[in-house]
Amino acid sequence: MRQMKATRPKTAHLLHRPLESRAIPRSPVSFGLMYSGIDGQDVLIGDGSVVNLSKGGLGITGNQPVQVGMDLALFLYLPDGEDPLFVLEARVAWTDGRRFGVEFTKVSLRDGNRLHAFLRAQSLQCA
Numbered sequence: 001m002r003q004m005k006a007t008r009p010k011t012a013h014l015l016h017r018p019l020e021s022r023a024i025p026r027s028p029v030s031f032g033l034m035y036s037g038i039d040g041q042d043v044l045i046g047d048g049s050v051v052n053l054s055k056g057g058l059g060i061t062g063n064q065p066v067q068v069g070m071d072l073a074l075f076l077y078l079p080d081g082e083d084p085l086f087v088l089e090a091r092v093a094w095t096d097g098r099r100f101g102v103e104f105t106k107v108s109l110r111d112g113n114r115l116h117a118f119l120r121a122q123s124l125q126c127a
Contacts, residue, residue: 027122029053031079037072050076055119057103066092066100078118085111
């Protein structure tokens with residue numbers, strides 16, 4: 001009598017992994033920003049465009065390269081005509097050439113409230 005080995009059916013669990021790994025989805029936007037940080041011994045100052053935004057971070061296309069883990073200060077030129085929104089500290093989460101994403105780590109209460117109001121207005125416009 002021949003003995004058969006029991007096998008488990010193969011599952012494609014990797015195929016069902018979500019493509020979006022962010023905890024907070026980002027809204028597409030387009031406005032300018034300036035960013036600065038320390039790159040080794042040098043001060044880095046760049047500008048560019050915000051391409052997506054959430055209450056936890058944003059995506060940027062910039063003119064100066066950054067490194068994953070770098071801390072940046074950001075000035076966001078929201079299209080509301082007010083002074084720039086200041087993010088005290090944001091950490092670079094990923095890079096892809098001139099594109100990179102940052103996570104907010106320090107935002108003042110005032111600027112955080114302004115950011116949330118802007119995001120609410122954006123979501124109403126998209127609905």
